[in-house]
Amino acid sequence: MSRRVVITGTGVVHALGQGTTDFWKAIKEGKNGISNITKFDCSRIDTKVASEVLDFDPNLYVEKKEAKRLDRFTQYAIAASVMAVNEAGINIENEDPFRVGVLIGSGIGGILTLEEQKEILMEKGPQRISPFFIPMMISNMASGRVAIHFGYQGYNECVTTACASANNAIGDAFNVIRWGMTDVMVSGGTEAAYSELAFSGFCSARAMTTETDPEIACRPFDKNRSGFVMGEGAGIVVLEELEHALKRGANIIAEIVGYGCTCDAYHITAPHPDGIAGIKAMQFAIQDAGIKPEEVGYINAHGTSTTINDTIETTVIKKVFGEHAYKLAVSSTKSMTGHLLGAAGGIEAIITAFAIKEGFLPPTIHLDTPDEECDLDYVPNHGRKADIQYALSNALGFGGHNSAIILKKYE
Numbered sequence: 001m002s003r004r005v006v007i008t009g010t011g012v013v014h015a016l017g018q019g020t021t022d023f024w025k026a027i028k029e030g031k032n033g034i035s036n037i038t039k040f041d042c043s044r045i046d047t048k049v050a051s052e053v054l055d056f057d058p059n060l061y062v063e064k065k066e067a068k069r070l071d072r073f074t075q076y077a078i079a080a081s082v083m084a085v086n087e088a089g090i091n092i093e094n095e096d097p098f099r100v101g102v103l104i105g106s107g108i109g110g111i112l113t114l115e116e117q118k119e120i121l122m123e124k125g126p127q128r129i130s131p132f133f134i135p136m137m138i139s140n141m142a143s144g145r146v147a148i149h150f151g152y153q154g155y156n157e158c159v160t161t162a163c164a165s166a167n168n169a170i171g172d173a174f175n176v177i178r179w180g181m182t183d184v185m186v187s188g189g190t191e192a193a194y195s196e197l198a199f200s201g202f203c204s205a206r207a208m209t210t211e212t213d214p215e216i217a218c219r220p221f222d223k224n225r226s227g228f229v230m231g232e233g234a235g236i237v238v239l240e241e242l243e244h245a246l247k248r249g250a251n252i253i254a255e256i257v258g259y260g261c262t263c264d265a266y267h268i269t270a271p272h273p274d275g276i277a278g279i280k281a282m283q284f285a286i287q288d289a290g291i292k293p294e295e296v297g298y299i300n301a302h303g304t305s306t307t308i309n310d311t312i313e314t315t316v317i318k319k320v321f322g323e324h325a326y327k328l329a330v331s332s333t334k335s336m337t338g339h340l341l342g343a344a345g346g347i348e349a350i351i352t353a354f355a356i357k358e359g360f361l362p363p364t365i366h367l368d369t370p371d372e373e374c375d376l377d378y379v380p381n382h383g384r385k386a387d388i389q390y391a392l393s394n395a396l397g398f399g400g401h402n403s404a405i406i407l408k409k410y411e
Contacts, residue, residue, distance in 0.1 A: 009088025009238030011080035051231035051338030071110035072192035077142035101155030105165030107342025109139030162397030167345030171259035188346030190234035219366035220332035231338030235346025258289030264400030275316035281402035303332020
């Protein structure tokens with residue numbers, strides 16, 4: 001018999017809040033976390049808006065000397081992990097360190113460090129490259145550094161499946177616990193691809209918006225959507241085997257009950273036009289949860305605000321849920337947060353968990369002109385109360401990756 005897995009802690013680093021309390025409050029209020037780019041000179045690229053983390057101080061979480069040896073994506077991961085572990089009340093002195101693991105995803109890793117070190121190479125030569133360059137850049141360092149920070153010696157991996165990374169990481173961590181390999185996992189995603197190089201790549205691919213007004217730049221499912229808006233930050237959850245959590249009197253936020261993972265095997269960036277593998281990912285997650293599609297009351301959509309994604313995702317939802325697609329609520333919280341790439345599934349799993357726990361459907365803001373092909377209930381512009389027993393959080397990534405997790409109200 002597989003073991004039940006619950007969420008007992010959460011941590012968020014984002015423009016809308018550093019800490020879950022402030023972040024979730026902003027989501028419920030439908031606040032826009034998108035603003036003009038200030039962290040680098042964007043005059044040479046077409047995109048002018050993003051969701052920036054401001055006033056972040058890594059020294060609150062690691063020593064100043066150590067912080068300088070960490071790329072920003074790892075700093076975010078440690079900060080959000082500290083928040084999540086503190087909220088969960090996990091004390092390593094009371095745990096077998098080999099039964100506590102870390103599995104954090106990142107789509108791009110330390111691209112800021114890569115860009116900085118390339119400039120040093122060109123201007124000063126190879127002898128001036130930092131000896132910490134490689135350890136700062138590689139994507140697995142978020143998982144490694146979090147484990148070092150806490151002394152967690154159990155299962156440890158990194159998932160890199162582009163924008164599905166965090167969802168895959170949480171799904172894999174869910175399996176690690178229910179298969180009996182660990183009792184506790186720190187999981188989620190982190191991303192800080194906030195540089196001219198990263199933005200230029202996405203602009204060249206014509207994936208990012210060229211809308212200059214932050215108030216309407218990200219509008220998933222809207223007829224006038226024009227591309228995604230980059231975000232940065234981290235979303236981390238503490239997953240725990242149910243009996244382990246109950247034994248220590250932990251506060252349980254929600255339960256994870258299903259996971260589905262597939263690949264389109266079609267194109268490096270575009271989703272399959274029929275959404276076949278996306279359909280299967282959702283169906284596998286529902287089957288894994290042991291429920292009927294009609295029991296799902298809310299979907300936190302991938303909803304990137306790109307023309308292709310939003311239309312195909314809507315079609316996929318209809319094919320999975322049939323007539324029930326018009327009865328359940330769907331929202332894209334990226335309308336508020338921007339797209340955190342490999343960290344997106346982390347913050348969205350947290351949003352979904354609290355939506356279930358508090359009985360509140362978060363909105364899709366900036367949805368003013370509905371697309372005729374996107375005709376579901378996207379909770380436009382204002383959130384609302386609802387009793388949610390089961391919810392699905394969806395994530396897709398370049399390379400054809402599809403990932404879906406099912407969360408349940410803990411009772």
